[in-house]
Amino acid sequence: MLINTTKGDMDAATLEKREGFVDNAHEHTTWVEYWLAGELVHRSAHVHLKIGAPAEVTAALFA
Amino acid sequence: MANTQAMCTSFLEKLLVGGHQFGAVTLASRGSLTVPTKDTFKAALFLASATVNASTAAYSASGEVSGAGYAAGGIAVTNAVDPASTNASATAGTAYWTPSASLSYTSVTLATAFDSVLIYNSTQGNTAVSVHTFGSQTVTAGTFTLTMPTNATTTALLRLATT
Numbered sequence: 314m315l316i317n318t319t320k321g322d323m324d325a326a327t328l329e330k331r332e333g334f335v336d337n338a339h340e341h342t343t344w345v346e347y348w349l350a351g352e353l354v355h356r357s358a359h360v361h362l363k364i365g366a367p368a369e370v371t372a373a374l375f376a
Numbered sequence: 377m378a379n380t381q382a383m384c385t386s387f388l389e390k391l392l393v394g395g396h397q398f399g400a401v402t403l404a405s406r407g408s409l410t411v412p413t414k415d416t417f418k419a420a421l422f423l424a425s426a427t428v429n430a431s432t433a434a435y436s437a438s439g440e441v442s443g444a445g446y447a448a449g450g451i452a453v454t455n456a457v458d459p460a461s462t463n464a465s466a467t468a469g470t471a472y473w474t475p476s477a478s479l480s481y482t483s484v485t486l487a488t489a490f491d492s493v494l495i496y497n498s499t500q501g502n503t504a505v506s507v508h509t510f511g512s513q514t515v516t517a518g519t520f521t522l523t524m525p526t527n528a529t530t531t532a533l534l535r536l537a538t539t
Contacts (some may be wrong), residue, residue, distance in 0.1 A: 317483065319485070319517045320519050323467075325463045329420050329441060334396050335511050339510070340510050342511055344513070345382065346516075350484060354516065354517065354519050355439050355516055355518050356514060356515055356516040356517075357515060357518030357519045357520065357521075358460050358514075358515060358518075358520050358521070359520075359523065360511070360520075360521070360523065361525075361533065362508060362514070362523065362535050363524040363525050364447060364525050364530075365381070365474065365508065365525050365531065365533035365534055365535060366382055366506045366507070366535070367504075367535045367536075367537060368383040368388060368534075368535065368537070370536050370537065371536065371538070372461050
């Protein structure tokens, strides 16, 4: 598999792959990095938002 | 400085004066436009060091990410599903909307940490809609994808609720 890197397309087999994730109430995020001889040459991230921004709407009451 | 997830206050005001068009609607005549077309909304990424929040009234490039493959102003939001609303009781309900596709910034290098996206209306003077934060990220010759929450009353990207 070819990976787009800062040095052009490279065979994934020649690179060190590192992956990670974050999961909390707000998001589930995964990321993948490819390293070449200690140099980061590719990093992608995928953030899945779990919840958006709410706003409360209020109608006044005539008591 | 920091970014804060929020619905922009000016957005709420603009809603009251018909300043945003998220979906199809047929209006009684207001003198001219009775079947307005949808506005175009865009999504711009902001540095973790920026300050975008409820006070943000319009898109500005100040504090926006920059780097190879990223165009200032961000990308267009896919909006194929009109806003919806559901009543929860005689006194409460929720109107909600979510973009109909993920936001994907492909083949970019964003070396400085970013942690938020500003949704804004590029048809109506770049007026701000909302700010959404996430864990700080960088991208190197890669893709940043922001998948939307489920389009429902309790999770949608934008929710206007009465209680």
